[in-house]
Amino acid sequence: MNxxxxxxRLDNQRITRPVADDPEDxxxxxxxxxxxxxxxxxxxxxxxxxxxxxxxxIERSVNNGRILRTHVMRPTWHFVSxxxxxxxxxxxxxxxxxxxxxxxxxxxxxxxxxARATKVFERAFxxxxxxxxxxxxxxxxxxxxxxxxxxxLALLTVHAELEQxxxxxxxxxxxxxxxxxxxxxxxxxxxxxxxxxGLLTERYVRSHGPATIRDFVWWSGLxxxxxxxxxxISGAKHEVIDGYTYWSLDRARARIGRRAAVHLLPTYDEYLxxxxxxxxxxxxxxxRGTLQQAIIAGGQVAGTWKAVRNGEAIAVNVTTQxxxxxVERRALAATAARYGRFLEMPVSLxxxx
Numbered sequence: 001m002n003x004x005x006x007x008x009r010l011d012n013q014r015i016t017r018p019v020a021d022d023p024e025d026x027x028x029x030x031x032x033x034x035x036x037x038x039x040x041x042x043x044x045x046x047x048x049x050x051x052x053x054x055x056x057x058i059e060r061s062v063n064n065g066r067i068l069r070t071h072v073m074r075p076t077w078h079f080v081s082x083x084x085x086x087x088x089x090x091x092x093x094x095x096x097x098x099x100x101x102x103x104x105x106x107x108x109x110x111x112x113x114x115a116r117a118t119k120v121f122e123r124a125f126x127x128x129x130x131x132x133x134x135x136x137x138x139x140x141x142x143x144x145x146x147x148x149x150x151x152x153l154a155l156l157t158v159h160a161e162l163e164q165x166x167x168x169x170x171x172x173x174x175x176x177x178x179x180x181x182x183x184x185x186x187x188x189x190x191x192x193x194x195x196x197x198g199l200l201t202e203r204y205v206r207s208h209g210p211a212t213i214r215d216f217v218w219w220s221g222l223x224x225x226x227x228x229x230x231x232x233i234s235g236a237k238h239e240v241i242d243g244y245t246y247w248s249l250d251r252a253r254a255r256i257g258r259r260a261a262v263h264l265l266p267t268y269d270e271y272l273x274x275x276x277x278x279x280x281x282x283x284x285x286x287x288r289g290t291l292q293q294a295i296i297a298g299g300q301v302a303g304t305w306k307a308v309r310n311g312e313a314i315a316v317n318v319t320t321q322x323x324x325x326x327v328e329r330r331a332l333a334a335t336a337a338r339y340g341r342f343l344e345m346p347v348s349l350x351x352x353x
Contacts, residue, residue, distance in 0.1 A: 002242060005210050005280040006299025012207050012250065013271055014048040015263055015296075021050055023058045024066045024081050031203030032088070033079040034273055035069050038176070040266035040293070041079055046342045047263065047335075054344050063170035065184045070167045071158045073221045075099050085181070086164065086188040091196040093162040095221045100155065107152045109159075117156040118165050120144045122180070131169030131177035194233060197222075201230030202249065208274050210239070210246035218276035244277055262324070262331035263296040264305055264316070264339055271296070284321075295320065297328050307339065313346045314339070320351060 010016040013030070020026045023045045027033055035041035042058045061067045068085055072078050073092045080088060104114070124132060124140040132140075138153045148156055157178065160166045169179030191199065204216055216227045231238075236247040265271060268291055272283055284294060284301040295303040295318055303320035316336045324332065333349055340347025 001282060001300050002280040003299055005241065005246065008210055008248070009208065009271060009281065010263075010296075010299060012209055014207075015271060018048050018050065020048065023049065023053070023061045027067055027079050028081040028084065029203070030207045030270055031084075031200060032072060033270060034076060034268045035079045036077040037267050038069070040268065041069075041077075043266045043339070043342060044269050045079070047265075047338075051338055051341065054342055056344070059171060062168070065170075065179075068167045068184065069176070071096060071161045073219070075158065082185045083189055085167065085185060087191040087196045088200065089162065089164055090190065091193065091200060092221055093164075095223075096162055097159075099221065100158065103151070104155060104159075107155060109152060109155055113146065114156060114159045116144075117141055117146055117148065118160045118163055120146065121157075121160050121166055121178075125166075125180045125183075131172070131179045133172065133175050133177050137178060194229075197226060197230045198233030201227070201236070202234040204274075205231070205234060205236045205247050206249040208270065209236075209248040209250070210241070210280075211248075211275060212244055212246060212277045214276040215274070216247075219274045242279065244279065246280075261297055262302075262328050262335055264318075264332075264335050265294045265296055267291055267293050269294070272301070295332070297324065297331075302328075309345075313348065314343055315348050315350065316340075318349070318351050324351075 014020065014026065020029065026045045026048045033041060033044055039055065042055050045058055046053045046055070062069065066082055067079050068082055069077055069079055070085065072080055072088055073096065075096055120141055121137055124137060134153060134157055137157060138148055141148045157166065164181050166178045167181040167184055169177035169184070171177070200220060201216065204219060205211060208219070213224060213227050213231070217224055220227070231247055234249065236249050238245050238247050272294060273291060275281070281300065284292065284304065292304045293306065294301045295305055302322060303318055305316060305318040308315045308317060316339060318332065336347055336349040
């Protein structure tokens with residue numbers, strides 16, 4: 001554990017230094033935000049904003065298309081700003097296609113089938129003139145003679161996302177929908193490859209640094225060669241700490257422990273999931289393959305937490321790895337109350353070791 005690196009990352013990720021009032025600005029600052037668990041991803045944005053932001057206000061940004069939830073960089077869901085989606089996919093989609101190649105072979109989805117499915121999706125949106133769920137897209141495929149359910153259907157929708165044909169649409173109740181990207185984002189921002197590589201690197205290093213090259217390669221899905229080129233273009237500076245070479249854009253030192261010491265992080269939060277080298281900020285023992293919702297105290301994982309809905313209230317149950325100080329217990333109560341405001345529900349807090 002390196003307390004100074006942890007403090008700088010908490011600052012740069014805007015957890016201890018929130019400055020944005022708009023969820024789109026948070027997404028753009030971070031570059032992209034891992035978002036396979038939808039409510040958790042909304043909380044990841046909220047804890048980097050002012051205390052009054054709610055899940056509903058963030059969902060409005062998703063529904064109006066300012067934030068898109070799609071597959072970019074790695075084969076998983078991410079939030080990405082609408083203004084960034086085209087150039088980011090231009091840069092990263094080829095690598096995601098490579099990462100999915102084995103799965104496509106395993107599920108017998110050759111290039112012709114994937115291209116045919118994408119055409120079916122385009123026709124479906126034109127015919128129905130509305131946003132469609134994955135199941136509804138699957139029904140259109142079935143009518144066109146393409147059998148696709150479960151993983152096969154998921155792979156075909158991901159392919160269409162990477163080809164910049166579809167993206168996330170507004171929520172329909174509790175269901176997610178897809179929309180045509182050309183309708184959702186009618187004007188496309190295009191960059192040269194070097195411009196895109198430099199911008200993505202700058203976004204990551206400024207918001208996630210100090211970070212190693214391996215960290216950036218893991219987060220972006222790019223090659224080490226591309227990562228090195230991106231660092232060169234961005235003008236990032238490096239420093240060797242504890243045997244690792246860390247890259248940063250802002251060399252200002254965060255003061256350790258100057259703000260509230262405890263944070264309730266959602267599953268797959270960028271503070272923990274966006275790094276490959278874990279010596280500076282380790283994850284909890286036994287959770288490298290199965291990340292849980294983490295309690296962060298003093299920059300390090302100090303336990304886990306769960307939120308359980310009980311009627312019209314939320315119970316936040318925390319399990320700590322050590323005894324919290326009085327200051328940390330007050331900070332924990334404050335952040336649990338903030339989570340309640342995010343959900344617009346009364347909240348209770350229980351703590352066990």
